[in-house]
Amino acid sequence: MKTMQPPKIIHRTVHINGLDIFYREAGDPSRPAILLMHGFPSSSHMFRRLLPALAQADYYAIAPDFPGFGYSSYPPTNSFAYTFENMARVISSFVTEKQLQQFALYLHDYGSTIGMRVALEHPEKITALIFQDGNSYEEGLGKEWDTAKAYWDNPTAANRAQLPEWLNAEGTRQQYVAGVPEDQLPLFSPDTWTLDWALMDRPGHVAAQFALFEDYRHNRKYFPQFREFFRRTQLPTLVIWGKYDAYFSVEEAACYKRDLPDAEVHILEAGHKALESHFEDICPLMLDFLKRRLS
Known part of the structure; x- marks a missing residue:
């Protein structure tokens, strides 16, 4: 009997805006x-x-690595602006280069705000x-973000000193396991954070990642635009959230129903990297949602 492979x-890899953008x-x-949009500190490897x-x-799935992530180019900060606006500009060019006429968006972590900026630019597509633990509402930025907000509002040396250390090997691991119940830890392969940190621990790379973190404050200004987009388009929406997410509060999951009443929301017994x-x-959950809602 012939088996299906x-x-x-x-x-x-494709050349975009002077950068090599790796994709799967x-x-x-x-x-x-x-179009699958990864988060920090990962890459298309997560997919x-x-x-x-x-x-x-029977879908076509495509996942790029953002500049400075995975196997895409990681230019120094003096030659590339590590901002979410710039990331979205590159991904918009990627969409054009790959001739993606219409596509659904899988949005996680940093990839959520990058992807939503792409959606604002190409709403017809x-x-x-x-959304899988992706940030579009202020409710997602819980008390864990208090020191970050203080630094964004007043970026002094004293406020920077209050930020937790996360741009290191252990901080990379914590992106996966923070808040997760002890009995779930064996579900995580150390290959993930080992690869992430190996790629991040390159000359000038931590500085680039900190620059992107500093720019995150501008994403908050986009939240009202994201919400208006939700209300106007009423696109089929699936929201998947980890109950134990230590980075974007599970309180955000319910927020999508305010602007997208038909959104399907699922809370899993999982963490940030669900x-x-x-x-x-x-x-x-995804395949069922796509079969029913994607026409």
Whole structure:
């Protein structure tokens, strides 16, 4: 009996705005597309299981690495502005280069605000929104962000000294396991944070990541625009959140229902990097949502 081979993930690099942008893709480009937007400190590597699963369900899935992440170019801060506006500009150019006419967005962490800026620029292209622990509301920035907010409002040396240390090996690991119950820790592969830190621990790279963190304050000014986009478009929306997320409060998950009454919200017994520990829960939720809502 002939067995069906799982879809292959293809790894490519494309030249965008003077940068080499690495990406992974799976599936037939003529099928409905899903653009997968990774978060900090990860890369398209976080979608290594989701890409073939989506392709097998007859979707075209594509996941770029942002500049300064994964295997994309990581220019020094004196030659590239590490801002979310600039990241969105690169990804918008990537969308044009790849001739993505319409696509759903998977939005996680930093990728959420980058992806939503792309959506504001190309509203006619967006078919659906899938948020997985992504920030669009002030409620997501809980008490854990108090020192960051103080620094953003008044970036003095004293306020910087109050920031927790996170741009190091242990801070990278914590992005995955912070807040997660002890019995779930064996679900996480150390390959993830080991790879992330190996790529981040390159000359000038920590400075670039801190510059991007400093720019996060500007994302908050975009939240009203994101909400207006939600209200105006009423796109099919799936919200998946980790109950134990230590970075974006689970209180944000319910906020999407204010502007998107038909949004489907699922709270998982997971942390911030839920796709690592709860892929078997997230993938069926996504496939069911896409089958019902993506026309």
